[in-house]
Amino acid sequence: MSWVLIALLVVPLVGALVVAFLRKDDKKAKLVALAFSLVELVLAVLLWTAYDPGGSRLQLETKVDWIPAFGVQLAFGIDGIALVMIAVIALLIPLVIGAGWTEKLPAGRSQGGYLALILVQESVTVAVFAATDVFLFYVLFEVMLIPMYFLIGGYGGARRQYAAVKFFLYSFLGGLIMLASAIGAYAMASDELGKGTFDWATLVTVVRDADPTTQTWLFLGFFLAFAIKAPLVPFHTWLPDAAAEAPIGVTVIVVGILDKVGTFGMLRYLLPMFPEASKNLAPYILVLAVAGVLYGSLLATGQRDMKRFLAYVSIAHFGFIALGIFAFTSQAGVGSVSYMLNHSISTGMLILVIGMVIARGGSSQISDYGGMSKVAPLLAGMLLISGLTTLSLPGTNSFVSEFLVLIGSFPTQPVATILATVGMVLAALYVLWLYQRMMTGPLRGDALVAAAAGPGAVGDPEKKTAIGDLTKREIAVLAPLVVIVLALGFYPQPVLDVITPTVGATLTEVGVTDPVSVQEGK
C-alpha cells in the first residue's frame, strides 16, 4: 500500500501542473483544482485505513537512493503523528479552495496561478511530514517556503512584500541552522558507522548516545528551526504579519498546517535524536511554552485586527502543544498530538468563518463590525461554534486535547501547568469578547453599515440589507468542520488510537516512563 503515500505526493503536483495551464479560464481552474484536492482527500482516507496503529514505528516506507555520495535517500514513510497531519492537510485544502471560490484576487492575478501554488504547497507539505531522511526533510522544509512566499507576496494585502520576505527569512535562517546540526549528526554517523547516512532511523541510534555537550549543540540547531516554525515566543514575530497579510485561504494553510511542521519536528527529530538534551533543556522550553500561552492570550485579547488576532490565538495554542511535548508523559504527549490536529480543525474553521465575515464587510478591523447576528444569524452561529471550539469548550474537539495536555503535564510540571491553565480562562475572554463586539448589539461599524445600506443608500441600519447570510457554498464548506468538531469532541477514540502507539514509542526513545500517578490513572 505504500503507493498511496507516493500518490499523495504526486497527485497535487500533477494537479498544479494542469491548473497552471488554465490561467485563462478561472472557472475551469477552480473546478480542476477542487477535483484534485478531493482525490487527495480520498487518498488520505485510504492511507488512514492502510495504517496499522499496532504495527512498526514507520510504515508504508519507500526508499530510493538520491545522492549516494552522502547516503541521502528519497525516503518516505509515516507514523501515527504524520498520518494525522497528512489527513488534516488533505481535509483542509478542498475547504480552502471552496471558501475562496468567489474571492477577488489582486488585479492581474489569475485563479490558475493561485490554485497551482496552493496545490504545490499541499504536495510539499505532505512530503515534509512523510520524509524519513533528515536531509530530505531539510530540503523540503526549505522548499516549502517558496510557494508560500509567492502566495503571500503575490496575493496578499497591502504590506504583503514585507510579510513575505519576513516569513521567508525567519524560516530560512532557522532551516540553515538546522542544516548545520544535521551535518553534525551526519559527521557523527560517518565516524561511527564508517559511512555517512541521513536515514532517520539510523541517525537516531547513532546520535542518541552522543556526549551531552555535542547533543546540546545539535539539539539547539534543530530546536531553533522548529521554534521559529511553530512558533514559540520569542521567535513568533513573523506569524502575525504573515497571517494578517496573506489572503484568507493562505492564512488557513500558514496557521493551520505549516506551523505544525515545527511541533511535528520536535516530536520526530528532537526527542528521539537528542533524548538527554531534550530532558536537560526541557525546563527552559517550558518557560517559553508558558510564556507563549500567556503572551499569546493577552495579545489576542488586545488585537484590533481579526487576522492578527488569529495569529496570537495560535501562538497561545502552540504554547500548550509545546508544554505537552516537553512534559514527557504519555497523556500529555497524546494530548499535544491531538491538539495539533484539533488546532488545525478549530482554528482553520475560525479563520474560514472570519474570512466570510471579511468578505461581507470588506475590512479586517474588529471595530468595523457589530450586531452582525441580526443580518446574518447563521454566520454568527458559525463564529460562535468555531470560537467555542477554539476556547476548548467541553463537547468540542479541542477540549479533549487541551484537557489531556493539562492533566498529563501536571504530575511532572505542576507549576507550568497551573500557569498555562490561566490561558484557558483568557481564551474564554478573547473569544467571547470578540463575538460580543462583532455579532451582538445594534448594527454598527462603518464598513458594515455602508455595505448593509447597499450602494448609494444612506442610513437606516435596521433595514433589510445587502449583506446576506451564509450561502449554500459556504454552508457546504463549514458543515463538515462542524460535524468533525462535535464528533471528535464526543468520540475522539479513533484519533487517539492512531496517535497513542507513536507517542508511546517516542517517549520510549527518550527513555522516560510515566510517573506512578499517571499510570494508576489509566
Next chain:
Amino acid sequence: MNLLVAQAQQIEAPEIHYGAIAPVLIVLGAACISVLLEALLPKHQRWAVQLVLSLLTLVGATGALILYAVSERPEQGVATLAGTVAVDSPSLFLWATLLVLAFGSVLLIADRSVEPGGAFVAQAAIRPGTIQDRAQATKTGMQTEVFPLTLFALGGMMTFVASNDLLTMFIALEVMSLPLYLLCGLARRRRLLSQEAAVKYFLLGAFASAFFLYGVALLYGYAGSVKLSSIAAAAAGTDRSDTLLFAGFGLLVVGLLFKAAVGPFHAWTPDVYQGAPTPVTAFMAACTKVAAFGGILRVITVAFENTQWEWRGVLYGVAVVSMVIGAVLGLTQTDVKRMIAYSSVAHAGFLLIGSIALVPDGEGVSATMFYLLAYGFTTIAAFGIVSLVRNSDGEATHLSQWAGLAKRSPIVAGVFTFLLLALAGIPLTSGFIGKFVVFSAAIEAGLTPLVVIALVASAVAAFFYLRVIVLMYFSDPAPDGPTVSVPGAFTTIAITLGAVVTLVLGLWPTFVLDWAGTGTFLS
C-alpha cells in the same frame, strides 16, 4: 665556443607529456592563430572566423582533455615540463570546468542580437563622450580582438591551476590578468565607466601581482626553491626562519585572494563588475574565480598543509570578513551588477572555508571544486539575463528598473528567480549542494563556528536576492521601464546551459561529485 656547446649538451631537454598538456597547448596555440587572423583578415570577415575558431578551440581542447582523462591518465597524475606543470585529477577537473564555462562566456561575448553589433566598442581608441563615440555606439562593428584576448586569458587560467611551482604560477597569473584588464575597457556603452574599471583593475591587479612576486621571493629565500613540494619539504621540521616562511606565505596569499575577490581584498570587484561589458563580467566572475581558487587550493594543499595550524587562524578571519562584507554591503546595493559582485565576495568567503578545510581524504578540495563549477554556471546565466534587460541607454542595471519585470517577461523573470535562489543556496539548486558539501567538509575539519557564521551570512545574503524577486514579482512596473530584448541563439544557449546545469546539479549531483573526488593534488 666548444665549452658552450658542451654545456648546452649537458642540459637535457625536459620530457614533455604532450597528451597531458594538449588542452592548454590547443587554447594558447589557437590564441596565437587568432591574433594572426586579426592582422590578416579583412574587417568584415573577422567576427565570424574568430567566433568559429574560438568555439572549435574550446570543443577541441575539451575533446583532448576527455581523451587524455579516459585513456592514458595515470592515477596519481603527472608532472611535466620539468615538473613545472602538474596534470592531476584536480587539474583536469578545473580545466574541464574552465573550458565549459569559457564556452558559455564566448557565446555571450559573441552575441550581437541583444545589442546591435555586440557589447564591445567598435574602436577602443575613441575618447568617451565625443561625437565619434556617439557614432561608434550605433555602428555595427566591434573590436574582434576580444576573442584572442579571451583565449589568452583562458590559457593563463588553465596554466595557473596546474602550475606546480610559484614562478610558473606568476607567469600564468600575468597571462590571465593582462587580457582581462583590456577586456574590461571595451564596453560599447558607458565608455568612461568601462575605462575606469579597466584602469582600476589594472592598477590594483599590478599591486597584487607585486605582492605575489614579493611572496615568491621570500619563499625562495626560505626554501631555496620555488617548487611547491620543495617548500612543503623545507617547512617540515627544519630550523629555518619562520618569519620568511610566513611573511612569504602572507604576501603570496594576498595576491591570490585579490584575484579571487575575497574580502577585504575585494575593493575592485564591484567597480569592475559594473563597468566591464556584461559578457566579460560573466567570464571574469565565473572563470577567474575558478582559476584563482584552483591556485589557492593547490598552494595551500601542496605547499602549506603541514603548517596549517600556524596560518589557519588568519584565513579563518579572512573568510569571516569576506562573508560579512559580501552579505552586508550587498544589502545596500542598488545596481544589479554591483549586487552580484558583492554576492560573489560572499561566495568567495564560502569557497575559502572549503579551501582551508584540509581533511585527509581531500573532501575539502573536491567540495570547493564542485562549488566552483556550480557557482560558475549560475553566474554566467545570471549575467546573461542581466544583459537582456535594456532601455535606450543600454542595459538597465538599476534595481528600480527591474520592478514588475515578471508581468512583462514571465520567463526571464522566472529563470532569474531560479538563479537567484541558487545563489542564495535554496535546496534543489546546485547552489545548495555546493554549500552543503563545503560546509560538511568544514565541519569534519573542525570549523563548526565558521560554518555557523557562514550560515548566518547566507541568510543575510538571501535577503538581497529576495529583494530582487520581490521587485520583479510583487511591484508594479514603471511606465517607462526597460524592455527585455529577445535574446539571439547565442545568449539563449548560454543562459539555458547555465540554468539547466544549476538545476541538474541540484537534483543529481552525484556524477560531478564523484568526478571531483577522484583524486588529490600531485605533491
